[in-house]
Amino acid sequence: xxxxxxxxPFRRRVFYIPxxxxxxxxxxxxxxxxxxxxxxxxxxxxxxxxxxxxxxNYGWHVDAIMDGRAAQADFEVLVWSxxxxxxxxxxxAGTYLQLVRTAWIxxxxxxxxxxxxxxxxxxxxxxxxxxxLLLQLLLAGFAFWGIASLIGVGFGQLxxxxxxxxxxxxxxxxxxxxxxxxxxxxxxxxxxxxxRKDNRFYAYYLMHDYAxxxxxxxxYPAELETRITAFSDAIAAALQEDVGEVLVVGHSxxxxxxxxxxADLLRAGRVPETGPALGFLSLGQVVPMVSFLPKADRLRRDxxxxxxxDALTWVDVTAPGDGxxxxxxxxxxxxxxxxxxxxxxxxxxxxxxxxxxPARWKALRWRFFRxxxxxxxxxxxPKDYDYFQITAGPIPLGQRYAGRPPSKxxxxxxxxxxRNMAP
Numbered sequence: 001x002x003x004x005x006x007x008x009p010f011r012r013r014v015f016y017i018p019x020x021x022x023x024x025x026x027x028x029x030x031x032x033x034x035x036x037x038x039x040x041x042x043x044x045x046x047x048x049x050x051x052x053x054x055x056x057n058y059g060w061h062v063d064a065i066m067d068g069r070a071a072q073a074d075f076e077v078l079v080w081s082x083x084x085x086x087x088x089x090x091x092x093a094g095t096y097l098q099l100v101r102t103a104w105i106x107x108x109x110x111x112x113x114x115x116x117x118x119x120x121x122x123x124x125x126x127x128x129x130x131x132x133l134l135l136q137l138l139l140a141g142f143a144f145w146g147i148a149s150l151i152g153v154g155f156g157q158l159x160x161x162x163x164x165x166x167x168x169x170x171x172x173x174x175x176x177x178x179x180x181x182x183x184x185x186x187x188x189x190x191x192x193x194x195x196r197k198d199n200r201f202y203a204y205y206l207m208h209d210y211a212x213x214x215x216x217x218x219x220y221p222a223e224l225e226t227r228i229t230a231f232s233d234a235i236a237a238a239l240q241e242d243v244g245e246v247l248v249v250g251h252s253x254x255x256x257x258x259x260x261x262x263a264d265l266l267r268a269g270r271v272p273e274t275g276p277a278l279g280f281l282s283l284g285q286v287v288p289m290v291s292f293l294p295k296a297d298r299l300r301r302d303x304x305x306x307x308x309x310d311a312l313t314w315v316d317v318t319a320p321g322d323g324x325x326x327x328x329x330x331x332x333x334x335x336x337x338x339x340x341x342x343x344x345x346x347x348x349x350x351x352x353x354x355x356x357x358p359a360r361w362k363a364l365r366w367r368f369f370r371x372x373x374x375x376x377x378x379x380x381x382p383k384d385y386d387y388f389q390i391t392a393g394p395i396p397l398g399q400r401y402a403g404r405p406p407s408k409x410x411x412x413x414x415x416x417x418x419r420n421m422a423p
Contacts, residue, residue: 009063009070010394012245013238013276017078017231017261019252019286020209022085025058025077031376032060032075036388039378047392052076057234062392069394078231080257083223088208092191095204098211099133105214110417111292117415118288118334121323125368126210126289132203136194140187148183152176202369213253213289218296218418220260231261236270239278245396247279252325252372255285255316256299259331262312263302271311278312279397281390282345283375284322287331294418301421304337307344313398314344317375317385321352321365324372328410336414337421348385348407355379 016028033049040047045066052059052074059076090098106112106126116123198204215221220228238246250258262280265271271278291299306314318327330347332338352371353361357380364371376387384404390397 009072010245011243012071012073012247012391012396013241013243014073014075014247014249014391015078015231015235015238016075017248017250017254017258018081019254019284020084020212022081022088024081025079028077028376029058029060029075031373032062032388035377036062036392039382039386039388042378042380043382043386043389045389045393047388064388064392064394066389066393071392071394073392075391076234078234078261080224080227083227084208084212086223087212088205090208092188092195095207096133096137099130099207102207102211102214103130105217105293109217109294114292114415114417115288117413118329118411119326121320122286122289122326125206125324129203129206129210132201133207136191136203140190143190144183144187146183147186148179151179151182209253210289214293216295218290218293218299220298224257228257228261228264231257232264232268232270235261236265236268239265239270239272239275241276243276245277245279246275247281247391247397249281249283249391250285251283251375252286255282255331256287256290258282259287259306260299260302263305266305266309266311273311277396277398280306280312280314280345281397282314282316282331284318284325284372285316285331286324286326288326288329288334288416291331291335291337292416292418296418297420297422300335300337300419301423303332303335304339304421307332307337307342308339309343312344313396313401314346315397315401316345316347317350318347319350319352319371319374321361322371322374323368328407330410330412333412333414334416336416336419338412338414346401346404346406347410348404349409350375350379350385351383355381355383355385357381 018025018028029049036047036049045064047062047064050061050063052061057076057078059074062073062075064071064073112123194201195204235246235248248258248262258280287303290296291303316331318325320327328347328349330345332342332345352374356364360380364374379386390400
């Protein structure tokens with residue numbers, strides 16, 4: 001394999017695993033097209049997208065010329081958005097039940113307190129939907145009380161006019177019933193309004209995200225295990241092709257799915273020794289949110305095995321400016337499953353405050369959800385992290401970061417209370 005000549009474009013297969021996202025994968029193509037064009041103008045290289053020619057998963061083709069060398073990349077999005085949408089079909093009442101159950105799992109297992117020892121940002125992000133949903137419930141309660149009281153006072157005045165001095169008038173019980181019904185209708189209307197506007201508040205979306213990860217107390221649901229197997233099959237097929245590199249990119253929740261996908265490939269002996277270089281780029285990872293749960297035995301084993309292999313290069317990029325990620329937290333070490341002779345991941349920061357201009361940083365600083373996707377976007381002051389050079393350029397991941405030291409401020413303290421691993 002990998003019989004490419006020196007005069008041929010460097011060829012790469014890229015598999016992108018999104019986080020918990022219900023949106024069609026075309027969103028990632030359009031993001032890549034727009035941000036790639038912006039980065040090429042800043043960094044002075046050429047990059048162009050074309051439709052994907054082959055079948056299979058949704059994707060696109062990229063032609064690039066960087067540093068005078070040509071490269072080609074075929075992207076595939078490994079889709080699990082249908083599973084995400086299915087997990088988000090709950091009612092308002094069902095979402096509040098998820099809130100209670102998920103909060104209980106993280107609190108009763110001690111995972112919440114241990115996570116706070118790492119980074120408070122993602123824990124606050126996890127508590128945000130809890131606080132926002134409770135605030136919405138409180139506002140609905142105020143609406144109920146206000147409307148019910150208003151109607152009750154109106155009926156009371158009418159009763160005193162019709163039956164002065166009487167308490168139990170013919171309208172006494174009907175007025176109570178009507179007040180409660182009207183108040184209830186108003187409260188439900190408030191809750192439904194918030195749910196319809198969740199594209200602004202993200203409370204339901206984030207609650208479903210954390211609830212899905214915690215539903216099996218860290219274990220993978222059966223439908224997700226099936227999808228992980230399908231992802232492994234797609235990557236295994238690419239590893240048999242005549243390309244220079246197969247690169248797996250996992251963003252947010254997609255990072256821990258990628259860990260399990262790659263670990264499955266290695267255990268099954270499906271990574272050929274003479275095949276393409278295998279790279280793994282984890283971006284904005286939230287691995288501890290799952291690996292710190294009691295039944296995440298499978299994920300902890302996968303982290304343990306992936307950290308010691310010579311079969312791939314694993315680079316983990318986060319940034320303290322991203323409040324939704326466990327920035328600079330080594331996902332293997334903090335999970336307490338670092339093996340002897342640990343090699344991976346190489347942990348370093350995208351350093352948003354340095355790689356974004358002051359004006360750009362000011363514009364994005366409080367847009368937390370947007371910052372969580374900055375790893376996939378253009379930087380106006382790029383350093384050694386450039387998503388488009390990594391995914392579409394002529395240099396494999398391992399070669400690009402050979403000798404690159406990890407960030408000195410990385411966190412490696414093993415604070416996880418659950419360290420059992422699947423056999």
